[in-house]
Amino acid sequence: MSEAATHHEHDHHDHHPSGISRWLTTTNHKDIGTMYLIFSLIMFFIGGTMAMVIRAELFQPGLQFVDPQFFNSMTTMHALVMIFGAVMPAWTGFANWMIPMMIGAPDMALPRLNNWSFWILPFAFTLLLSTVFMPGGGPAGGWTMYPPLVLQTGAAFPFLIFAVHFMGASSIAGAINIIATVFNMRAPGMTLMKLPLFVWTWIITAFLLIASIPVLAGAVTMLLTDKFFGTAFFSAAGGGDPVMFQHIFWFFGHPEVYILILPAFGIVSAIIPTFARKPLFGYASMVYASAAIAFLSFIVWAHHMFTVGMPLAGELFFMYTTVLIAVPTGVKVFNWVATMWQSSMTFETPMLFAIAFLVLFTIGGFSGLMLGVTPVDFQYHDTYFVVAHFHYVLVTGAVYALMAGTYFWLPKWTGHMYDEGLGKLHFWLSTISVNVLFFPQHFLGLAGMPRRIPDYSVQFADFNMVSSIGGFVFGLSQLLFVVVVVKCVKGGAKATDQVWEGAHGLEWTLSSPPPYHSFNTPPDPATIEGGMR
Amino acid sequence: MGNHPIDDETRAAQQRAATRTAIALAVIAFVIYAWVFVSKL
Numbered sequence: 001m002s003e004a005a006t007h008h009e010h011d012h013h014d015h016h017p018s019g020i021s022r023w024l025t026t027t028n029h030k031d032i033g034t035m036y037l038i039f040s041l042i043m044f045f046i047g048g049t050m051a052m053v054i055r056a057e058l059f060q061p062g063l064q065f066v067d068p069q070f071f072n073s074m075t076t077m078h079a080l081v082m083i084f085g086a087v088m089p090a091w092t093g094f095a096n097w098m099i100p101m102m103i104g105a106p107d108m109a110l111p112r113l114n115n116w117s118f119w120i121l122p123f124a125f126t127l128l129l130s131t132v133f134m135p136g137g138g139p140a141g142g143w144t145m146y147p148p149l150v151l152q153t154g155a156a157f158p159f160l161i162f163a164v165h166f167m168g169a170s171s172i173a174g175a176i177n178i179i180a181t182v183f184n185m186r187a188p189g190m191t192l193m194k195l196p197l198f199v200w201t202w203i204i205t206a207f208l209l210i211a212s213i214p215v216l217a218g219a220v221t222m223l224l225t226d227k228f229f230g231t232a233f234f235s236a237a238g239g240g241d242p243v244m245f246q247h248i249f250w251f252f253g254h255p256e257v258y259i260l261i262l263p264a265f266g267i268v269s270a271i272i273p274t275f276a277r278k279p280l281f282g283y284a285s286m287v288y289a290s291a292a293i294a295f296l297s298f299i300v301w302a303h304h305m306f307t308v309g310m311p312l313a314g315e316l317f318f319m320y321t322t323v324l325i326a327v328p329t330g331v332k333v334f335n336w337v338a339t340m341w342q343s344s345m346t347f348e349t350p351m352l353f354a355i356a357f358l359v360l361f362t363i364g365g366f367s368g369l370m371l372g373v374t375p376v377d378f379q380y381h382d383t384y385f386v387v388a389h390f391h392y393v394l395v396t397g398a399v400y401a402l403m404a405g406t407y408f409w410l411p412k413w414t415g416h417m418y419d420e421g422l423g424k425l426h427f428w429l430s431t432i433s434v435n436v437l438f439f440p441q442h443f444l445g446l447a448g449m450p451r452r453i454p455d456y457s458v459q460f461a462d463f464n465m466v467s468s469i470g471g472f473v474f475g476l477s478q479l480l481f482v483v484v485v486v487k488c489v490k491g492g493a494k495a496t497d498q499v500w501e502g503a504h505g506l507e508w509t510l511s512s513p514p515p516y517h518s519f520n521t522p523p524d525p526a527t528i529e530g531g532m533r
Numbered sequence: 534m535g536n537h538p539i540d541d542e543t544r545a546a547q548q549r550a551a552t553r554t555a556i557a558l559a560v561i562a563f564v565i566y567a568w569v570f571v572s573k574l
Contacts, residue, residue, distance in 0.1 A: 108552060109551035109554075109555070110552070113555070171564050172559075175558075176554075176555045176558045176559060177555070179554060179558060180551040180552075180554040180558070181551065183551075184547050184550045184551040185547055185551065210558055210561060210562050210563075210565075211565065213562070214562045214565040215566075215569050217566050217569075218565075218566050218568075218569025218570045219569065220565075220572060222573065233573050245542065245571070249567060262542045304573060329572055398564060507562055521539075
């Protein structure tokens with residue numbers, strides 16, 4: 001009996017409230033996944049608008065559009081919105097949609113917690129975004145919230161701290177749910193080493209979240225008590241140590257980088273074998289490499305602080321461990337290339353985004369290696385080279401994988417094929433413009449342009465203008481993505497259950513769109529393949 | 534081997550195990566938070 005037919009028998013389980021109460025009270029993993037993804041898309045556009053303000057101000061030297069205080073709040077809020085509001089919720093949305101279907105479970109293990117995890121986020125970001133309209137403006141001391149600067153924030157300060165706490169609570173609850181689901185709800189026959197890599201990378205991400213987000217929460221609670229309750233954790237005048245905040249923050253901050261990118265590795269590991277029509281090369285080594293990256297991410301944090309000053313032994317330790325991350329990351333890159341080697345590739349939009357990810361993320365990885373070398377970092381620190389590096393990793397890395405994953409699974413989610421022509425147009429416009437946007441920033445940084453400034457010396461004018469033009473085109477190109485998604489949700493050619501010729505995995509055995517509850521009856525263990533992706 | 538529905542007892546056992554996992558992870562998260570804060574007092 002096909003899965004679609006099996007689940008037809010369970011239609012009587014599919015009753016759910018309609019209208020707004022469906023979305024407020026839903027405990028269904030697909031509904032919650034959809035809400036996460038819509039929320040994330042809205043945040044992408046809010047954070048993107050802030051980026052447009054930044055690039056407009058930097059279009060030419062001199063002050064054009066905004067005052068320096070507002071510019072600083074834009075750089076701070078852009079980072080907070082994109083990291084905590086756009087990329088992290090997007091991954092949780094993908095996890096909600098895909099993990100139960102990939103492991104053969106009917107839903108997430110803790111559906112009410114799942115609903116709560118999502119609905120915290122709109123409150124958190126209402127708190128955060130409302131600060132822009134407050135006396136003194138929004139937080140402007142950088143997303144890293146270093147004291148003593150951040151303690152000069154006006155009325156926005158407690159809102160910032162509580163927003164960060166709420167975002168953290170949401171992330172931890174989501175991570176707990178994912179681990180509880182994968183460890184307890186897998187279908188019979190779905191052993192750990194048969195899990196799709198997207199599930200593996202998410203389990204590792206979830207452990208990173210549980211270990212690192214409480215550290216951030218501890219740090220911002222201490223900021224709160226320093227500001228309002230007379231403590232001096234980070235005040236040198238009171239016997240505290242402001243540098244201690246940087247250590248605590250980056251002990252969270254570096255694992256956070258891998259929280260943002262590990263699920264991307266999982267998605268690319270699903271897409272490349274599908275369109276190469278070959279099993280993933282080196283499945284087990286991909287799992288171990290992900291775990292190795294996660295472990296190393298906890299012992300490299302001070303590479304963000306080389307210029308703060310530390311003993312030589314500390315500099316050497318953090319340089320060596322940082323450079324060591326290139327080994328497991330290289331294993332992944334070589335495995336993806338080996339998967340494509342002598343394969344029968346086709347280049348549909350998800351594959352285009354996945355290949356662009358592979359090339360451009362690797363460029364970001366190389367500039368990361370350069371920054372990890374202590375004496376060289378003294379030259380690059382706090383310049384636009386750093387801005388170029390982390391945008392290659394996070395935009396052409398994490399965001400490109402999100403785009404790839406959306407195009408890959410959109411036909412499964414909606415039951416319709418998306419417009420391939422528009423999808424490819426979106427890809428090419430994005431890929432050309434994103435390089436026009438970020439590549440010149442390497443040169444600006446190497447020439448000495450500092451980050452987080454609203455004005456600059458005339459020697460940096462040309463590359464800034466080029467970068468801004470790339471930024472405007474990239475920003476506008478993303479409207480095409482919305483058009484493609486909306487068109488696909490509304491209609492289009494009917495998608496088959498398997499959707500892609502080379503697709504393997506349990507989610508493709510379900511109908512397109514899948515039934516409201518995915519696997520009330522567990523899948524036949526004989527249909528569970530291992531090590532494909 | 535074909536599809537076998539999971540009975541209510543197995544499903545309830547899965548739910549109990551998931552709840553135990555969640556409580557253990559929440560305790561770990563809270564201990565880390567408290568340790569960061571308390572160790573700097």
